[in-house]
Amino acid sequence: MPTRHLVLFDIDGTMLRSEGAGVAAMLHAFTTLHGDRGFSFGGLEIAGALDALLFAKMMTEHGLPAHDEAHAQFRATYRDELDRSLTPQRVRRMSGAAELAHALHQRDVATGLLTGNYPETAMIKLRAAGFDCDRFPFGAFGCDGASRRHLTPVAIERAHAHHGRAFDPAFVTIIGDTPLDIDCATAHGCRAIGVATGPYSVEQLMSAGADLAVSDLSDTTVLLRWILGVELESTVVVAGETRHL
Ligand SMILES: [Mg+2]
Numbered sequence: 001m002p003t004r005h006l007v008l009f010d011i012d013g014t015m016l017r018s019e020g021a022g023v024a025a026m027l028h029a030f031t032t033l034h035g036d037r038g039f040s041f042g043g044l045e046i047a048g049a050l051d052a053l054l055f056a057k058m059m060t061e062h063g064l065p066a067h068d069e070a071h072a073q074f075r076a077t078y079r080d081e082l083d084r085s086l087t088p089q090r091v092r093r094m095s096g097a098a099e100l101a102h103a104l105h106q107r108d109v110a111t112g113l114l115t116g117n118y119p120e121t122a123m124i125k126l127r128a129a130g131f132d133c134d135r136f137p138f139g140a141f142g143c144d145g146a147s148r149r150h151l152t153p154v155a156i157e158r159a160h161a162h163h164g165r166a167f168d169p170a171f172v173t174i175i176g177d178t179p180l181d182i183d184c185a186t187a188h189g190c191r192a193i194g195v196a197t198g199p200y201s202v203e204q205l206m207s208a209g210a211d212l213a214v215s216d217l218s219d220t221t222v223l224l225r226w227i228l229g230v231e232l233e234s235t236v237v238v239a240g241e242t243r244h245l
Contacts (some may be wrong), residue, residue, distance in 0.1 A: 002108045002110070002163065002165070003107065003108050003109050003110075003228065004167065004168065004171045005104075005109045005110065005167075005171050005172075005173070005227060005228060006109070006110045006111075006112070006156065006159050006167040006171060006172045006173070007104055007109055007110070007111050007112075007172075007173045007174075007175065007227060008111075008112050008113065008114035008139070008140075008152075008155050008172065008173070008174045008175070009097070009101070009111065009112070009113055009114070009115075009136065009175050009176075010048075010113075010114060010115055010174070010175060010176035010177060010178075010181050011113065011115040011117055011122055011125055011126065012047070012115070012116070012117070012125075012177075012198070013047060013094075013176075013177035013178070013195075013197055013198025013199065014094060014097065014175055014176050014177045014181070014195055014197065014198065014217075015093070015094055015097040015098075015126070015129065015131065016091055016092060016093050016094055016097070016125060016126070016128075016129040016131075017091070017092045017094065017197075018086060018090060018091050018092075018125060018128075019090060019091070019092060021082070021085055021086050021090045021091065022082065022086070022121070022125065023041060023046065024085065025078055025081040025082040025085055025086070026041075026051075026054070026078050027039050027040070027041070028077075028078075028081045028085075029074055029077040029078035029081055030058060030074070032077055032081075033070075033073055033074060033077055034062070034064055037062050039058060039062070041054070041058075044057065047177070047178045047180075047198055047199050047200075048116065048148060048176070048177075048178035048179070048180030048181060049116050049142075049180075050116040050142035050143075050145070050147070050148060050151075051116055051117055051118050051121070051142035051143070052071065052118075052142050052143040053142070053146075053147075054142075055071055055074050056071075075118055075120070075143075078118075078121065079118070079120045079121055079124065082121050082124050082125075083124050086124060086125065086128045087128065088128055088129070088130065090128070091125065091128045091129045092129070093129040093130060093131070094195075094197045094216060094217060095197075095216045095217060095218040096216055096217035096218035096219070096220060096223075097131075097217050098130070098131055098132070099217075099218075099220050100217050100220050100223055100224075101131070101132075101135045101136075102132075102135070103220050103224055104224070104227070105135055107224070107228065109227070109228070110159050110162075110163055110167070111135055111136060112136055112137070112138045112139045112155055112158065112159055112162075113136045113138075113139025113140070113141070113155070114139060114140050114148075114151055114152065114155045114174055114176070114181075114184065115139065115140075115141060115142065116141075116142040116148065117141060117142050118141055118142055118143055119139070119141045119143075122139070122141060137162055138155070138158040138159055138161070138162040139155055139158065140152070140154035140155035140158065148180045148181070148183070148184040149183065149184045149187050149188075151184060152169075152172075152174070152184045152185065152187070152188045152190060153188065156169065156172060156188075169188050169189040169190045170189060170190075170191075172185075172188075172190040172191070173185075173190065173191045173192070173193060173227050174190050174191070174192050174193070175192075175193045175195060175217070176192070176193075176194065176195070177194070177195050177196070177197055177198025177199070177200060177205075178198060178199070178200055179200065179204070179205070179208035179209075181194070182194055182205060182208040182209050182210045183208070183209070186209050191211045191212075192209065192210045192211050192212075193210065193211065193212045193213070193214065193223070193226075193227075194206065194208065194210035194212070194213040194214070195213075195214050195215075195216060195217055196213065196214070196215050196216070197215075197216050197217075202214065202215055212226055
């Protein structure tokens, strides 16, 4: 009997870290297509951003056209470079992420992605990190909306289409490593788990409105209980110690 729960995972900083290889592959694609113009993401907040928006910002900053054809060229070149350069040695899987996805799957919880990556590069990253991509058969991606907030209804609708049943936002949990992941959950009445394996601390993720913040995803039991249970109060788990606020 499938549960009514849906869990949406962010990728970078949440499930894995590509240690700069993702950004390097993007910059390589810009330079390959448009020459060496000193492309850099300096001054741009990358964590939690949508790749399609990063593309548009970069092109505009350099006075280049960001039309659909240029975007398609960029996507294809970035994909090829990431596929070539992102070896398993250059990607680090975050502690507990695969185990949590597996445990949710075993309990018939629907699992998908909510990420700023393009779908094709999301899969390249997950594969390189050794994740079972079948655990994430649908999702919302960095080309599916004007901001991360716009991705949440897209992901929920795709979960509906995939599983043939609707998901109530109150039973949707979004797991991510930035305040933007928290925001895209709470803005739609979903629950948010902040994980401090990216640039933000447990305290910062709680301040951003996370319902639960953890130092990493390694405590599968606590996370499962929280996702599936009735525990509604804000909770912090630091180094295995659970504190109810
Ligand atoms: Mg992230």
